[in-house]
Amino acid sequence: MPPPRYQRCSSIEELLATLQAQGDRAKILAGGQSLIPIISLGLAEPEVLLDINRLPGLDCCGVEGGVARIGALVRHVTLERLPQAFAAMLPVLPMAAQLIGHAAIRNRGTLVGSLAHADPAAEWPAVALALDAQLVLKSARTERTLAAREFFLGPLTAALEPHELLYEARLPIAPARTGASVLELTYRHGDYAVVGVVAQLTLDVDATMIRDARVALFGVGPTPLRCAASERLLQGADAAGFGDAAVAAQRVAEPVDDATASGDYRREMVGVFVRRALQQAYARAQAATVPDQR
Numbered sequence: 001m002p003p004p005r006y007q008r009c010s011s012i013e014e015l016l017a018t019l020q021a022q023g024d025r026a027k028i029l030a031g032g033q034s035l036i037p038i039i040s041l042g043l044a045e046p047e048v049l050l051d052i053n054r055l056p057g058l059d060c061c062g063v064e065g066g067v068a069r070i071g072a073l074v075r076h077v078t079l080e081r082l083p084q085a086f087a088a089m090l091p092v093l094p095m096a097a098q099l100i101g102h103a104a105i106r107n108r109g110t111l112v113g114s115l116a117h118a119d120p121a122a123e124w125p126a127v128a129l130a131l132d133a134q135l136v137l138k139s140a141r142t143e144r145t146l147a148a149r150e151f152f153l154g155p156l157t158a159a160l161e162p163h164e165l166l167y168e169a170r171l172p173i174a175p176a177r178t179g180a181s182v183l184e185l186t187y188r189h190g191d192y193a194v195v196g197v198v199a200q201l202t203l204d205v206d207a208t209m210i211r212d213a214r215v216a217l218f219g220v221g222p223t224p225l226r227c228a229a230s231e232r233l234l235q236g237a238d239a240a241g242f243g244d245a246a247v248a249a250q251r252v253a254e255p256v257d258d259a260t261a262s263g264d265y266r267r268e269m270v271g272v273f274v275r276r277a278l279q280q281a282y283a284r285a286q287a288a289t290v291p292d293q294r
């Protein structure tokens with residue numbers, strides 16, 4: 001197989017027209033931190049690489065009407081180093097970003113590229129699922145918006161057509177008295193998670209009862225997994241409910257044996273890490289003072 005032809009697109013219109021014409025012969029090149037390794041391993045054989053890195057407008061990262069809009073070229077490092085006022089509105093972003101790979105990977109890789117790649121052990125798909133992100137998909141002919149829960153279909157498989165650009169992710173900002181935690185079990189810093197948890201808790205005015213709970217797992221199933229039963233148990237509960245919520249999350253996990261860990265060990269660790277993440281998120285929610293910028 002000859003190496004793919006490289007094409008740098010100068011406008012979104014040119015990109016979408018080329019994607020429409022090439023279909024699954026073309027691949028979008030964003031940070032390249034997943035695409036180049038899979039091409040090198042022979043797991044993908046695109047004929048054309050469409051570089052979007054110089055396209056204007058895709059690096060937008062801002063809050064509008066209670067929603068953060070994260071464009072296709074927003075790098076992990078930007079989310080790791082968000083200004084404090086922005087991070088207070090979406091505390092989960094810097095927490096997840098700092099766990100991804102190493103500095104060189106975070107300098108190039110993008111949140112949107114990670115969603116498109118749909119690795120079930122990656123941080124961003126679980127964040128998008130936990131926060132009910134909306135994903136905006138553009139093609140030469142249409143634009144559509146999909147909820148994150150409809151987007152992740154299986155390992156490295158998303159509801160993204162070959163002729164579509166994942167244009168941006170929209171994440172609702174956290175209400176006041178919200179705390180979050182992203183925890184993962186890895187053997188070395190920067191590795192993909194053996195078990196990962198995203199938790200976000202919003203407390204009532206008394207700062208004790210849980211008004212809203214979000215829990216998602218990564219690394220323990222074919223896609224990121226939302227723990228709806230845990231969330232229901234947590235609603236209206238206080239910290240005494242964390243044990244039951246962790247057990248409910250273990251039931252959702254679909255861990256398998258692989259070279260890094262057995263399925264049984266992974267399920268055990270889901271319980272441990274969900275409980276820990278809930279404790280952290282709860283303590284942070286109690287301490288949270290969100291600036292009045294929403």
Ligand SMILES: Cc1cc2nc3c(=O)[nH]c(=O)nc-3n(C[C@H](O)[C@H](O)[C@H](O)COP(=O)(O)OP(=O)(O)OC[C@H]3O[C@@H](n4cnc5c(N)ncnc54)[C@H](O)[C@@H]3O)c2cc1C
Binds near residue numbers: 035036072100
């Ligand atoms: C050593 C190493 C360690 C890593 N560790 C982690 C980790 O711990 N956690 C983690 O989550 N990731 C990790 N990664 C992957 C990294 O985070 C990638 O940056 C990320 O998965 C993909 O983003 P990207 O911008 O690099 O996408 P690319 O590699 O450019 O693209 C990935 C895929 O998405 C498609 N794509 C990209 N952008 C779009 C778009 N806008 N619309 C439609 N399709 C698009 C591409 O065509 C390709 O199929 C690691 C990578 C390496 C090399």
